[in-house]
Amino acid sequence: MQQPTPDPDLASRELTCAFALPASFYVGTAADERDRRQIFARSWQLVAHATDVAQPGDHVVADLAGVPLLIVSGDDGTLRALHNVCRHRAGPLALCAGRRAKRFRCRYHGWTYALDGQLSSAPEMDDAEHFAVADIRLPEARVAQWQGLVFAALDDSPPFAHLVDGIDARIGPGRLDGYVLQQRVAYDIDCDWKVYVDNYLEGYHVPHIHPELNRMLDYRSYRTELSRWHSLQWSPLESAEELYGNGDALYYWLWPNTMLNILPGRLQTNRVLPRGPGRCRVEFDFHYPADIDDAARRAHDAAFSDLVQKEDVDICERVQRGLASGSYVAGRLNPLRESGVHHFHELLRSAYRVHR
Template identity: 55%
Template sequence: MGTTDFQTGRHDPVRPLDEAQALDPSFYLGQAAFDVDQRHILAPGWQLVAPADLVAQPGDHIVRELGGKPVLIVRNAQGELNGFNNVCRHRAGPVALCDGKGAKRLRCAYHGWIYDLDGRLKVTPQMDGAKNFDPSGIRLPAIDVAEWCGMIFARAGPGPGFADVAADFAPLAAPDHLTAMQYHHSRTYPVAANWKVYVDNYLEGYHVPVVHAGLNAIIDYGDYTIDLSRWASVQKSPMEDDSLYGTGEARYVFIWPNTMLNILPNRVQTNRVIATGPARCEVEFGYYYLPGEERRAPEDDAFSTEVQAEDAMICERVQKGLASGAYTPGRLSPQQESAVWHFQNLLRRAYGTQKDTP
């Protein structure tokens, strides 16, 4: 799908829920749409990048990408979190190659330029002959970082402050339950579909009775409800008495643009959807448990992998359908797809504010 088609699709109008139809397929296809997503939606969007446990002590750091931008998050000697572009000011080498613990300084892996934990350039090997070169004013460009309920959020572009976004989604997310959780492990799943196809799929339980026999057996689909806020949505369902998850309520919270919190009795799973290409994405899972419940991690992991394989299968086929040329946007279910409508309208507004040609 070329730039012209995508530019036309960007004028897809916002409609009331009872008149809504799905997005134009051009939103999901081609390099032009992918580039706009990376630059204007994913890079500047607040997203969950790691459990705070991974950066608990001074010098602990993580390496991630936000909308294709390499970033580095580190805890400094005063215990504060700093975020930077993971790009050396010399010749764009990586300041850090991977996650690490207890670093005293940050040393570029290309030519060895050294920065302190606050991003200030401190050592520049073999630069003595450089006329009018003053390293004292050079530092790594900062990105925004926030810590919430034992989780690290970050963004690499301008937008609403984290306090405003968190105030919007926190009422949907049961933060008291989240703060009681302890991080256990992570897993990443590849999906051969555009990242928005995966998010669309996450945002409705409409497909659960058809695609997820195992999941459908433990949630009460007949009592499924959806609530919306400005930047977030939550799907809620009672859970049947189940040996794996227990009895209680399941909450599936989506936070614009690509973060999910699956809040279950005794545990939480976090998701971040990373766009890796026009028709590829990865889903980072983080697993958190109440103390004592981590013993269930192996079977929890196996069940989540089963559900994820089912989601990947259907998303990959949807991607092929979108690319086939045989699809025109269908109507949305007001009862079951209000969170899809909400997300797709946020996309429509985001695309509508961009004047540049991707």
């Protein structure tokens, strides 16, 4: 059998001679489908905070590469990621998050499942031959809980421990466990999800796009550290006491689309979710220590974050238009400032090569 011709755009390159991904990987239906199949079906996704599923019956709903999931804490204390798809005719079991459910009943025909995914009743099925309620249960995805956060994955993904390897040693085991969710904000953006991730992964643009943030960070000391499945950008931080105070700004990116922004007294998580060709949604969850109630500081944090995000949204949408224009030819990456982008692109290239 003739082997496919290697795609030169997917060839691995050293950072010092690296080019960005070409525009074709950011534009159109084929790029969107490729990412769903090769990236999101084979990676861990942030789906909840541990407090969302703390008690038996507490649950949230999620979607992984088109597979609806129901993340639920069972009566036995086990956290599960059940497929939110009834085994009868594919109806949904839950439409939204909830607390203390005793069971899940399909919204379509009333088939009912226990919290562990076992079918417990199927109305009016007595006449069906060779049918036994005990033989039917919901499939499960993989689930992991770490630093107060809950992740889920389908089968083809690396072990979760590999994704976060080394982070506990840097920030401290369980450092974020005591944080609680206080606010969620979302932005719908007219750009491919990878454009947003590219932008996140470098501080090269900070002096040009974020004047207020640039005054807080030390651009000369800004560093990027790379691991197999994540990267860290960090800088000393100096800000007003009513905002963050002084300390380190730690910006973690976890393959492929999760960000952990750790500043003094605050954790902000970002989920970058594809929403079709050339579109994405970014969800920001703001977490603060449970033993500190400072509404004024949270308000300052939300306002400053919104300022920065609107600056990012504007430039990302403009970049997407440039990528879609037909004018752009993949450019060289800056070895000093864009090692995080190169790392991301190499992971993407590796995933795409497997597909080919």
